[in-house]
Amino acid sequence: MTTKNEALKALQKRKKEVLEQWMKNQLEDEGLRNNLISDEDQQQTSDELLNLLLAALNDSSIEDVHSRDFEKVLDILSGISISRAKQGFSPRETGVYIFGLKEALLTTLQKDMKDPAQLYSESLKLSKLLDNFAISSFETFIKGREEVILRQTDEITEISTPVIHVWDGVLAMPIIGTLDSARTQIVMENLLQEIVETGSSIAILDISGVPAVDSLVAQHLIKTVSATRLMGAECIISGIRPEIAQTVVHLGIDLSTIITKATLASALKSAFSMLQLEVSKSKINSIPLAAR
């Protein structure tokens, strides 16, 4: 690799020194925990990163932190960031690791370049570059975390919307937690899918587990009921606590188009009457519900 840039020449020449300095910087740092990663591993990845960085640096790329030449460097950097995050390093420690490289590069540069103005301008470019790398390693770390959160959110929504087949033709769905628009969509999807699969004509939506009903939640409930009716089934909302009834009226929300019941039991009862079913006490103990 030929370059006109003196600073780059110097760095390429003194690569080994840079690496040594870098490793030294890290050992000096109090925060380093050598129980998490062996010195050999550390040395190896650092060597690889430095090699790639020096290979990517040329007259044009040093001017532009977003140059495509750095793609490989950023790749390995994100790899390091992710593996370090898994090994239990804090993002700060990973940041310090990259800033250690910056320090090593700048220290080495100082030895070769005597013209202060030139040294200053080259140092500035290098710091800008390395700062950018540090930021991207932070980003990778956060992205990794976000993925975990996203997966957990998916899992929560998945497990929090069970559809229960309570009777032939009657489904019940207890909702626990706040109903936002994303959840409403999942609730609707699961409920309607189950209605189609079981051919149930009545669905009971129990909101005992919903902490509060504001106009937005009410709107979501109304939407779910309307969608159910559009499919040709009826939807009953049950589990309405007195304080919810109070807020609903105070907020001026009109729930008159919806069949509402105080408890799941009374919802089930009205479902039976809609299906023209009768549950009665029997002398032979064959009907479990009537045993109570």
Add this chain to the structure above:
Amino acid sequence: MKEQDVVPYRNRVKEHAVKMGMGLVNQTKLITAASELVRNMLKYGGGGIATIETISQGRENGVRLVFADKGPGIKDISLAMKDGFTTGRSLGLGLPGTKRLVSEFLLESTEGKGTTVTIIKWKNG
């Protein structure tokens, strides 16, 4: 775009959505929105150009549809976005209803020059 192109166009939108693994409900919302906008374009804009592209932003993937016509344009955009407003022989819920179906909705219009509607539906949006 002609009337007969509506169904093939919807199929192409569907292909894009299926390819990126969009869920059935979001697919349906996207295709319905596309259908509404194509019809609007045919009815009020006298035809135009509709494009489909797959986009990604960060971790999210999505489909972006652009509908551009050289029709008379929309005089009052805020009025057109109100539920229940219509100038044609339709139900008058085209634009606001369509907006509710997608993740992002952008309407640009110059009177006498034409209208461009851009919608984005994210895979999980």
Add this chain to the structure above:
Amino acid sequence: MDKIPILKMSDFLLVTIQVDLYDQLAENLESDLINMVKKYNSHGVLIDISAVSIIDSFMGRILGNIAMMSKILDAETVVVGMQPAVAITLIELGLPLKGVHSALNVEKGMALLRSKIHNIEQDISIPADDSSTE
């Protein structure tokens, strides 16, 4: 010109929409169906849309029109088998399909129609909902 077949079953007309309708086809269906209602003096129209993956405002209007026109000719309209995704989309779009009755499947749709026009048949032993055979 393509046509959607309309089947006559005693007092009812049965239409199964198997393809995504383009506009002309839908408008033809509307007029064919209304003519058939008049011709056979039908009291019920059953439209099976279980294979329809998209209902936009145009299709919604056609369905609404059919229901209203049939009503004038003294026939009830039931749409059966709507897909969940379609129902959710229609609600979001703000299209409630006023005047159109719905049922989960053809069987329940038939039962619903019969219960709505019970004066036609003397024998109304068929319950409103077939799942009541507990």
